[in-house]
Amino acid sequence: MQQGSLWQKWIHDDRLRMIIIFVPPAILVFTVFVMLPMIQAGFFSPWKWSGYGPAPWAFNEATDATFGRWVGERNFDRMFGHSAFQQAVWNSILVIVVSLLIQLPLALMLALMIYRTSRANTIFRLVFFMPYILAEVATGLIFAFALDGNYGLSAWFSQMLGLEEAWFPLAEKPWAFYAILAALVWKYFGFHMMIYIAGLQSISSELLESAEIDGATTWQKAIYIKIPLIWPAITVSIFYSVLGALQVFDLVMPMTAGGPSNSSHTLVSYLYNFGFIRLDVGFGSAVGVFLFVTGVVFALVYRNTVQKGQ
Amino acid sequence: MKQGLIAAGLAAAMAATPVIAETEITVLSINRDSTPWKGLYDDVVADFNANNPGVTVTVEYMEDESFKQKLPTLLQSASAPDMFFSWSGGVFYEQAEQGFLQALPDDVVAAWQQDLSPGGMAALSHNGKFYGAPEASQNVAIWYNKDLAAQLGVDPTTIATWDDLLAMVKVAKDGGVTPFVVGGQDKWPLHFFYSFLAMRIMGQDGMTASAAGENGGFNNADWVRAGEEYVRFIEMEPFQNGFMGVKYDGATGLWGDGESLFHLMGDWDLGASRGAASNGGLTNDQMGVIPFPMVEGGKGAVTDTLGGASGFVLTAKAEPEAIDFLKVFMGVEAQKRAASEGVYIPTVPSAGGLVEDTILKQFAAIGGASTYHQLFLDQFFGSSLGGAINDVSAQMATGDITPEAAAELLEETREFQ
Numbered sequence: 001m002q003q004g005s006l007w008q009k010w011i012h013d014d015r016l017r018m019i020i021i022f023v024p025p026a027i028l029v030f031t032v033f034v035m036l037p038m039i040q041a042g043f044f045s046p047w048k049w050s051g052y053g054p055a056p057w058a059f060n061e062a063t064d065a066t067f068g069r070w071v072g073e074r075n076f077d078r079m080f081g082h083s084a085f086q087q088a089v090w091n092s093i094l095v096i097v098v099s100l101l102i103q104l105p106l107a108l109m110l111a112l113m114i115y116r117t118s119r120a121n122t123i124f125r126l127v128f129f130m131p132y133i134l135a136e137v138a139t140g141l142i143f144a145f146a147l148d149g150n151y152g153l154s155a156w157f158s159q160m161l162g163l164e165e166a167w168f169p170l171a172e173k174p175w176a177f178y179a180i181l182a183a184l185v186w187k188y189f190g191f192h193m194m195i196y197i198a199g200l201q202s203i204s205s206e207l208l209e210s211a212e213i214d215g216a217t218t219w220q221k222a223i224y225i226k227i228p229l230i231w232p233a234i235t236v237s238i239f240y241s242v243l244g245a246l247q248v249f250d251l252v253m254p255m256t257a258g259g260p261s262n263s264s265h266t267l268v269s270y271l272y273n274f275g276f277i278r279l280d281v282g283f284g285s286a287v288g289v290f291l292f293v294t295g296v297v298f299a300l301v302y303r304n305t306v307q308k309g310q
Numbered sequence: 311m312k313q314g315l316i317a318a319g320l321a322a323a324m325a326a327t328p329v330i331a332e333t334e335i336t337v338l339s340i341n342r343d344s345t346p347w348k349g350l351y352d353d354v355v356a357d358f359n360a361n362n363p364g365v366t367v368t369v370e371y372m373e374d375e376s377f378k379q380k381l382p383t384l385l386q387s388a389s390a391p392d393m394f395f396s397w398s399g400g401v402f403y404e405q406a407e408q409g410f411l412q413a414l415p416d417d418v419v420a421a422w423q424q425d426l427s428p429g430g431m432a433a434l435s436h437n438g439k440f441y442g443a444p445e446a447s448q449n450v451a452i453w454y455n456k457d458l459a460a461q462l463g464v465d466p467t468t469i470a471t472w473d474d475l476l477a478m479v480k481v482a483k484d485g486g487v488t489p490f491v492v493g494g495q496d497k498w499p500l501h502f503f504y505s506f507l508a509m510r511i512m513g514q515d516g517m518t519a520s521a522a523g524e525n526g527g528f529n530n531a532d533w534v535r536a537g538e539e540y541v542r543f544i545e546m547e548p549f550q551n552g553f554m555g556v557k558y559d560g561a562t563g564l565w566g567d568g569e570s571l572f573h574l575m576g577d578w579d580l581g582a583s584r585g586a587a588s589n590g591g592l593t594n595d596q597m598g599v600i601p602f603p604m605v606e607g608g609k610g611a612v613t614d615t616l617g618g619a620s621g622f623v624l625t626a627k628a629e630p631e632a633i634d635f636l637k638v639f640m641g642v643e644a645q646k647r648a649a650s651e652g653v654y655i656p657t658v659p660s661a662g663g664l665v666e667d668t669i670l671k672q673f674a675a676i677g678g679a680s681t682y683h684q685l686f687l688d689q690f691f692g693s694s695l696g697g698a699i700n701d702v703s704a705q706m707a708t709g710d711i712t713p714e715a716a717a718e719l720l721e722e723t724r725e726f727q
Contacts, residue, residue: 048726050693051382052408062409071726078726084701149552150560168552171494173708176555259495260554261705276379279401279693 038292044285046072051281068282075286084262085287088270091177095245095266098181099188104237107189111196112222125197129190136187140254143183144170147255176256177264183251188244192237199230235307242302246295267291335632337369337622337639338384338394340377346581346653354644358635365631378693385410385625392632396442396623398433399685400692405623406436412624413439418633425642427657433619433685442623443640446578446654449617449677450502450686453565453573454598458487462571466598470612472510472539472605479548482571489546491570493561494554494707497700498688502574503543504703505616505687506602508536513609514682520724521691528720532609537706537713539605544707554708559586566591574602576617577655577673599672615680618689621657691724698723 009016047056049068056068079085110128114121131139146153149166158166169175203226211221227234249268252258258265258273265273271291275284337355342348348371355367370391372380377395384390385405396402405411414422419440423431430444452475454466462485469475479489493499509517512532519525520533550556550564559582565573566587573579584591604612622640624632638644645656649664655674656662665674677683688696702716711719 050404050408052404052410053386060409063407067408074726148555150556150564165551168555171552171555173710256555257495259497259704261708261710262701263708263710274697277375277693278697279382279404 038288041285041288041292044068044282045075045289046070046286047282048075048280049282050279056282071282075283076290078283079286079290082274084258084265084274085270087263088265088267091265092245092248092267094177095181095184095248096242098185099241099245100238103185103189104192104234104241106185107192107237108196108227108234110189111193111200112226115197115200117201125194128193131187131189132191134187136250137254139183139187140251143179143251144255147179170256171260173260173263176260180248180251180255180264183255184248187251188241192241195233195237195240196230199233200226203229232310235310239299239302239307242298243295246291246298267294333365333629333631335365335367335393335629335635336391337367337635338377338381338391339369339371339622340374340395341371346651347648350644350648350651350653351639354639358638362631362634365635367635390625390627392628393442393622393624393636396434396621397686397689398619398621399689400696401689402434402441402623403436404692406439406441410626411441412626412628413441414624414633418637422637425658425660426640427659429683430619430621430657434621434623442621443636444619444621444657445640445645446620446648447617447657447674447677448576448578448620448655449615449673449680450506450574450576451599451601451673451676452603453575453579454600455565455568455571455573455592456596456598457568458482458571459598461485462487466572466600469600469603471603472507475603476543476546478571479543479546483546483548488550488570489548490572490574491550491561491564492553492574493556493558494549494704495556496558497704498686499558499561499575500707501686501688501700501703502616504536504540504699504706505684506574507539507605508533508687509614509616509684510602510605510608510610510612511536511539513611514614514684516609517684523724526721527724529717533717533720534713537702537716540703541706541713544709549707554704558582562586563588568592568596577670580667580669594668597669599669599676601676611681613679613681615676615683616686617677617683619683619685692727695720695723695727 044056047068048071049056053060053067056066058067059065060067110124114124114128134142145151147169149155149158149168149171154169155166169179207225207229208221211225216224247268248266249272252264252266252269253272256264258269262270262273267287268291271284271287275281275287339351342351351369355369358367359365378401381394390410396405419431422440422443427444427447430447431440431442434440434442434444452466452469459466462481464478464481466478469478482489512520516525516532520528520530550561550569553561556564562573562575562579562583563586564570565575565579566583567589573583601612602616604610622636624636642658642660645658645661646664648654649656649661650666652665652667652670655665655670655677662674662678665671684690686696687699690696691699698720702711702719705711706713706716
């Protein structure tokens with residue numbers, strides 16, 4: 001009887017049924033493709049290892065030694081002391097700053113202008129959202145062509161301005177990364193704009209009408225009603241843009257490949273370049289551990305402060 | 311009754327398939343886009359397959375960079391090829407040391423050393439064991455554009471010293487001609503300058519000492535001087551505008567379009583520049599080749615060469631038939647054809663004389679007269695230290711590191727290897 005009622009409960013409790021059906025596959029995929037590689041990276045990080053062999057500590061019969069060499073914290077020492085790494089950290093911070101100060105305000109402004117449903121607004125939304133649909137590598141290549149001083153838009157502009165020498169932003173030091181930042185803003189503002197539009201459309205029209213009756217201006221409505229009401233959407237978009245900033249990679253590779261002179265690396269392109277291309281998997285793992293810890297610390301702090309109670 | 315039918319069907323099916331067990335040999339090569347080279351491979355493979363029933367050879371191609379990155383995983387997987395392309399050098403030593411390659415039997419080595427290039431075979435050997443067969447001989451030298459030289463009234467063949475070259479760079483600059491084109495974004499085209507200067511300044515003994523960590527390793531007066539000479543050159547702004555944003559392909563296209571007086575590059579550039587140029591590139595008559603000049607007071611020789619020593623090596627799992635194929639694949643006949651058709655400069659001595667292309671002939675002469683052949687430094691020192699050499703070559707070109715700091719950084723990287 002007892003068993004029967006439990007069974008009955010299982011069959012009829014939708015929530016429980018959903019958990020049983022949907023959670024195990026998700027946990028499995030998450031464990032295999034996220035947790036295990038992360039744990040593995042942690043174990044690899046104190047080794048000097050080229051990636052040959054199953055693991056750095058595995059014994060290689062051909063050499064009578066392990067595949068890797070234990071170096072302890074030296075991978076981390078080298079990483080923190082490497083000027084290209086410091087530049088990559090700074091660049092990643094720059095991406096966050098530009099996202100928060102330029103990209104998100106721009107997205108919010110546009111969202112406020114075009115969130116109402118009308119035919120013209122739909123077209124604008126589509127146009128602004130278009131860059132987000134484009135593959136990142138394709139975006140990078142388009143920008144690389146446009147900014148090429150030999151045959152791109154940059155050549156055309158230089159000629160129009162009557163410059164004696166064409167401008168090659170991707171070949172010059174501070175400009176190369178600014179160009180990447182511009183491409184990032186261009187590509188992602190539409191995504192954040194859509195988040196805000198979804199939030200704005202859910203604001204009840206009665207609220208806005210009553211504000212209008214009370215004589216509120218457009219500016220006052222935005223500041224005192226709309227933005228506070230879509231604050232949860234804004235915090236979500238900040239969360240995405242900061243974590244996204246830590247992951248920028250696909251745009252960097254086709255545009256500058258981290259150059260000139262390793263000045264435009266982000267953390268991930270740095271990891272890829274110095275970990276994978278240089279066959280230094282232990283070092284790459286150390287960078288990965290740093291990236292992971294940074295991401296987790298940010299997520300925990302953010303969730304427990306800004307997003308607390310949401 | 312039904313069972314009987316099935317049995318009969320099975321028997322018929324078995325009779326229809328050949329009894330000889332098929333041996334599959336897979337070869338992994340870097341991209342050979344240009345028709346003559348890939349065509350040569352296709353023909354050699356087709357011949358071998360036709361003459362060796364029971365053996366099927368297939369060649370797979372992969373773009374250089376993805377090839378380098380996939381190889382470590384590929385070699386330890388079940389789908390490892392039987393043989394693959396190798397640039398030799400540090401990465402190859404690592405593969406050999408870790409037991410992923412198969413050493414050739416002694417009798418095979420002895421036989422191959424008779425026909426193939428002993429020097430090339432030595433490049434594909436490590437700790438006394440031989441792992442493969444050499445292919446093309448590659449050398450780097452300075453190309454010059456004869457039309458632009460005539461226009462400027464200079465004769466690059468008179469260049470004997472580094473200072474002579476710098477003087478001609480100045481003439482070109484003053485005459486409004488770009489002295490050199492370079493694909494700075496790839497970094498390795500820049501490292502040729504630094505490498506050559508280092509070789510001319512310290513010579514073979516110095517380079518060997520650096521590799522072994524003697525005399526300060528990389529952190530010594532010779533490396534600093536190589537950097538200083540390089541920076542002296544950089545300060546003349548010898549490259550095309552925006553050179554740090556251009557890859558090798560783009561730069562060699564500019565060279566093919568006649569955009570610069572000089573171009574420091576290997577013999578493979580002949581086909582590459584014509585492929586990348588907008589109008590088919592320069593003709594052989596429009597180009598000349600000179601060796602990298604001597605640096606005053608240097609311990610090296612102008613006949614010391616920098617280049618590749620590549621070929622194909624066998625993986626640990628390779629079938630015995632793979633050895634037979636490798637001998638044909640990189641063999642005398644194939645190399646003779648490569649020479650006469652201008653595909654590449656062969657390493658096989660008996661094929662060397664068959665090179666007809668006037669430009670390749672000059673490179674073959676430079677290679678033939680070599681007093682010491684240095685493998686590309688970024689290959690020779692392995693991916694980590696080699697990559698660091700490329701890094702500092704680019705950083706010095708953008709003024710981000712001093713020659714002293716570059717030498718220190720290289721030594722620090724070497725120590726950590």
